[in-house]
Amino acid sequence: MSSFREISCDTITKTVRELFLDANTVLGEDVLYAVKKSIAGEESELGRYALEKIEENAKIARETSAPLCQDTGLAVLFVELGQDVHIVGGNFDEAIQRGVREAYRDGFLRKSVCDPLSRKNTGDNTPAIIHTEIVDGNSIKITAMPKGGGSENMSSCAMLLPAAGAEGLKKCIVEKVAKAGSNPCPPVIVGIGIGGSIEKSAILAKKALLRTVGEHNQSDSRLSKLEDEILEEINRLGIGPQGYGGRTTALAVHIEMMPCHIASLPVTINIQCHVARHKEAVI
């Protein structure tokens, strides 16, 4: 049993700020590796050209601290809060919002948050979207995930018939990726959430995007098999990098699943573009 620990809001703010600055300029090694690996197997000339530009962009962004993409995203966070932590010096939510505000100001990141109806920009890229889970222990794990609008717009939920099964699921997902076409900036990473309730399936889908690119679901062999099958079918669609044609439409498919109602089969697909940004830290 861990001992009780105080963590200050200032520390939370500083950590969040650093994570969003980092995530927006340094592309993960796993993403870069997946892109590099796909060049050799890409039959399309324009497709290879696009993949090479992605590599080049990551280098420029890292070396000059320039944002990888002009859409520096909605600030999404996943927080695992240890139940033996006592947060001091302010309000937890406010500390995170402040960290986001500072990152988007200091990093010359784009303010991309607005009122849904009037479309008036909120001016500071808040509010951030925070998903908090209480876990064992006395630390806080924060994952910052700037999520762009283009790929998010191609994401959706379906309440399938329970009888749909794995085949119905596959069909639903591949159809959605086919319909999205070039819009979500392929090559994409496909996050799939199965089960839970309607809103839980969406959170599972987004969480699935945080896995190391290409890492299979470790807890259920049915899912790792499904991940391979869906990836293969998606890459037979021919959409290719940037929709210019080719075999590299998706870099990976990640599935998270949990039990659901006996009358339901919720499935959410959350698409991530190739600028797959997420950084984590443990306080």
Next chain:
Amino acid sequence: MKNAIQVDTPLTDTICEELNVGDLVLLSGEVITGRDTAHKRLYNSILQGERLPVSLEGEIIFYAAPTPARPGHPIGSIGPTTSSRMDQYTPKLIASGLKGMIGKGKRSAEVREAIKRYKAVYFGAMGGVAALLSRCVKKAEVIAYGDLGPESMMRLEIVNFPLVVVNDTKGRDLYEEAVEKHQGPLKNF
């Protein structure tokens, strides 16, 4: 890699007719930026017979809203947004003189028809390589709708901006042809 075609603005009927789907282009000269709200405003102004804040004659619109520029730099990271959101306004703008568009993603049948009819061109810029693309922008200044912040209309001076021809004057579509060419079981190459 096939050779890229150097194109200087302004675009003309001749230039547009010479471009073909899948051509790699390095564009130099001037373009203007504008997206959702700017388009809505321009469109409504045309409908109401109002004078536009910027003439569209011979222009190229780049659907982009960049990150703020760091001190000493002309522009922040810049890249295309999904063009289809501007489809409903585009045929009217093309009929009013707009010659080119830079964005990403498929256009509607009406837009493609207007491109064919008025001898325009739709270029795809790559999405998600915004740090790289910003190096091709030498100058940027707000020319209209400054209240829209990052979505205001700007005039950009560009040099060798890499683009791919997606829709040409012959009515072809790169995305459709690409899928037809590359779909199905993996072939050896």
